[in-house]
Amino acid sequence: MPSSVISLTILSLLAFGVMNPSANAAERTARPNIVFFLVDDQRDDTLGCAGHPIIKTPNVDALAAAGIRFENAFVTTSICAASRASILTGLVERTHRYTFGTPPIASKFGEESYPAVLKRNGYQTGFIGKFGVSLSRDVIAKMFDSFQPHNRNPYHKKMPDGSTRHETQIAGDNAIQFIKSQTKQKPFCLSISFNAVHAEDGDKRPGIGHYPWPKVVDGMYEDLTLPEPRLSNPKVFESQPPFLKKSFNRVRYFWRWDTPDKFQTNMKAYYRMISGVDHVVGRVQKALKQQGLDQNTVIIYTGDNGYYMGQRGFAGKWSHYEESLRVPLIIDDPREPKSLSGRVLKPMVLNIDIPPTILNLADVKIPAQYQGRSLLPFIKGETPVNWRQDFFCEHLMDNAGIPKWEGVRGKRYVYARYFENDFEFLHDLEADPDQLINFAYDPNYAKVLKEMRKRCDELRDGYGGPFKAWPKPKKRKKPPRKNLQTRLILNHQRHSL
Template sequence: MSAVGFNFQRKITNMKIMSLLSLMMVSLQILCNIAYANVKPNILFVLVDDQNNETLGYTGHPIIKTPNIDRLAEKGVLFKNAFVTTSICMASRASIFTGLTQRTLNYRPRDPLGTTRITDKNLLASFPILLREAGYRTGYYGKNHVHYQNGNQFAFDLMFDEWEHLTLGMKELPNGTTRHSDELIGDRSVEFLRSQPEEQPFFLFMSMTIAHAQDRNLSPGMGHYPWPKAVDGMYEDVEPLRPRLDDPAVFESLPDFLKGSLNRSRYFWRWDTPEKYSVNMRAYYRMLTGMDGIVGRVLEELEKQGLRENTIVIYTADNGYYMGNRGFAGKWSHFEESMRVPLIIQDPRQSISQRGKIEQSFALNLDLPSTFLDLAGLNVPETYQGQSLTPFLSGSRPDDWRTFFFWEHHQFQDIIPAWSGIREERYAYAGYDRMDPPFEFLHDLQRDPDQLKNFADDPEYAEILLRLRQRTAAAIKQYQN
């Protein structure tokens, strides 16, 4: 063979080798992509206590600093219209575990006849058990306010590989030092991540005790809201904002049964004088900023362990909070301050175009367990009453997405009146049907976004009132256990 022929043949051979290598590289990339697509994502769930949707920096609060949560919203999806279906810690948390409404669970905390408990049937369909059965390592640290048929230890041993219940307050450690309960939640969460097996996905539930009150004065100048030491002195030179609905006329316009409810009696515990208000509101601000720092520690640990890029972070609260609005404390009743909560989902796998999105569709605490399972690639039980929020992470809104939802609160003696109703995009209805006579609220949120006027007796709204009554009756029939 001539030199020219030899060189030509060598070029052909080299081209074949390069083509083969290129093909191998492409194939390898495809396999890697397939493998990555099949990797189960980790999920970090942060559930805060007693926080309405207005108390984050990202949602517009001019004083409270929450930089870590704000960054989650900047890189994820903020659900602007997120609600709980029952505004009380215990029932809301029970719904999050089971995907069922308070009415279906027949879950009435502190019932005079004995605390209602989640049945074994509903426990076995709870999302942590299904995740664990699918190979997830599950961890839970913090507040528990839910009760189970065969005891809490039995239930949590089934649901979680590692767990520890922590109640609100400063905890004395064996070495004589003290740490806030949520700092301990952060410590346990960091330890959980440091011991995470490389090939196993995890679900980590940070069940924060912040920002619930301790219903007694802690010490002079501290009020009812114990904060982590890291934020000592913060906001001391800030004059807290007065409640937006602070006019006494707002309270005076309410029916007598609400004026005499727990919403009002607890107002006198912490909000009724300028001194109490300033002390407690500054403490509440500190709690949320302290919580934000603790979440930031855990997010930083995810980075250190190389887990951040495959960990979805979900942040929300178990119910809203009045903080003096309408002359009220607590939650429990049907107004927006009680029912609306922050909700952020940040998935590092999202396209850049979807990051920082503000979603207007209704999202519920009832949707969370369906979302957890869907993110993990698991089937959602047909018994669950919520819907997965995952379509919104890719910028799509399902055609059949809800345009209204059922909400309720069961009676607790006479201090928390029972009610049930329907929330639509424009109208909100609540029927306090155990009053004598029954009392109805109908709010037109377009004409009156602060719910200062009750349109239930307005003839112009008769057809709307009838429609919402009928929808409420149908929902009660649907969800009744």
């Protein structure tokens, strides 16, 4: 064969990627679409794929089977406002300084939030559901091309035809509409932020009032008798210091879990709400497939904080125990080889790792101010160098019913300092994985306590230093009329602790 023909043949093969598989890399590594599901008040163990023996979550379980699940995922602050601010900005509460009752997130943080950075770099960005934070309208416009916030209260919304539809399903409707409006010429990032599975705090009727579920899951779990919560022995509650015994953790226990009938009714309703979220996850997956977008869309699923369901005689979140800090985290990148599917990873990962991960997936530079780390190496089956062995956690909301605290959660030891109550906790997860014993006042742990105090101070000071309260706002005789977004935020704050 003449050399000219051989050369032409080789060039043709290269053009089609036959001789060099990496020739198709541009197609395989085209910037992906990203769908980010954020659930309210869902703890890490309330999924079928996490081993829960009762809850049915087949669509989320399928995500975990196709992707990866992190079994040690935590939030740095266990309340929706501060945690959602951290997820947007990549910063801990000590740095972004946002929670209920504070001024809006600073513009310098909002403008470097993951949606704002994506939007600047060519992504079509959308938001649907519970926003949960306050930002200026100008910053929100820099973050999202499509912004559709909606709250609960009530969950069942009246439709134009007179029927009602659950807010979770409405979020799914809007997400599908957004997906159908996309083209393959421009990547998108859609954040779907559920109000579920947060209780309807203003309606304490057990079941349908306090945890109203979508009609699609009517009847689920009805014929079951649910087991009592772990750590519900009254002695566990009695071991708590007085300030926790009087906290919202205990007050809301009597809203939800204090009698066997109330526990059974509310727990089944809560499970239905989770299954309702799972149903919407499946609807969105189906829409992606119908639009031919599923093979280039990364899906992330997580919660904004943990949740007490009667454990320790508590309800809600807020405090330092594992039930409060642990959340689910699943990432499915369909572009990765099947050999990497279904992994369950042990490294300690955080809510503040989500924004750098999203930007890394999009091949966008991560802002230097971010305090989390990208999880992309884990997604690709790699082992990151010098991964964290502990993390700083805290709760700084100014509320008499929620004690402020700061601490460190390490692989073995957990330290929490309730600094306004002059009280410390030290837990040894090896000796006492259920955190039933406080070793802070045990002389045998004096050295460990000193080390954990020092580590807490070191991390705290790196993030912003000792707690500084915001100045109290001056009272106005006639406050100016608030815009729609501000009214939505304030309505959310009244009902969302």
